[in-house]
Amino acid sequence: MDKPAKKHPKRPAAGNTVAPGAGQWHPAAAVGIALLLFLAAQFGAGIIGGLILSLTTYGGITLAEAWRQFLFILLAEGLTLWGLWILLAHKGLTFQTIGLRKPRWMDLAYTVGAFVAYFIFYGALLAVLSALIPSLDIHQKQDIGFDNVQGIIPLIPVFISLVILAPFTEEVLFRGFVFGNLRLRLGFWWSAAITSVIFGAAHLLGGEQGASLLWVAGIDTFVLSLALCYLRERTGRLWASIGLHALKNGIAFVLLFIIQGH
Numbered sequence: 001m002d003k004p005a006k007k008h009p010k011r012p013a014a015g016n017t018v019a020p021g022a023g024q025w026h027p028a029a030a031v032g033i034a035l036l037l038f039l040a041a042q043f044g045a046g047i048i049g050g051l052i053l054s055l056t057t058y059g060g061i062t063l064a065e066a067w068r069q070f071l072f073i074l075l076a077e078g079l080t081l082w083g084l085w086i087l088l089a090h091k092g093l094t095f096q097t098i099g100l101r102k103p104r105w106m107d108l109a110y111t112v113g114a115f116v117a118y119f120i121f122y123g124a125l126l127a128v129l130s131a132l133i134p135s136l137d138i139h140q141k142q143d144i145g146f147d148n149v150q151g152i153i154p155l156i157p158v159f160i161s162l163v164i165l166a167p168f169t170e171e172v173l174f175r176g177f178v179f180g181n182l183r184l185r186l187g188f189w190w191s192a193a194i195t196s197v198i199f200g201a202a203h204l205l206g207g208e209q210g211a212s213l214l215w216v217a218g219i220d221t222f223v224l225s226l227a228l229c230y231l232r233e234r235t236g237r238l239w240a241s242i243g244l245h246a247l248k249n250g251i252a253f254v255l256l257f258i259i260q261g262h
Helices: 027-058 065-090 105-132 152-185 188-201 215-235 239-259
Strands: none
Touching (some): 027 065, 027 152, 027 188, 065 152, 105 239, 152 188, 152 215, 152 239, 188 215, 215 239
């Protein structure tokens, strides 16, 4: 009696350093799962956060706006990671599978180098687009959820939210899960482009209330995502991309809340 043919996992494209185990979902399914997970986490954070704030208010405790926003972000990021952990565990995978492996000192060098490349390329691209599209508002203000933050203590939740929580969760979801699944079946540039379009589109609605689409943020995050995808590809890990994302957000934090805030 013939033995059943043994199934072999799909081989990654040449030069691909993304772990084969990351490609357990079809690219379209991976994108859909990531978007649904992101939206579900936002919805869940709104419900749970609202309940917690109601209980604190009922108990005579009033949280400052910065801490209220921090609570929402903490819940949203936590629910996103929890949901992704469940999905991975269902396939017998872990966060390590999609890039959260032991960091190396070289990751730091890649972070700094990629930041310089991103900064130069984005500046050049913005100059070209401004010349070609005079109506493009490069000074459009982004609503990051924290307004009128005064004092050192209130800046703590802002820093944690923008420089630690957001970069970590977004890199795990987009460069780890989405890019990892796309990369197993597509070439690097297609995988990076698709991931970056989705990541940039997610930031188009970040303008102030009543404002038009925040195109400058969409362009910025698209270019940043290309650099982040390159780091994920080049290092085979997520730590360099997390570092670049955190560095970029950290500089924005200093400019907005330390320099301009005083």
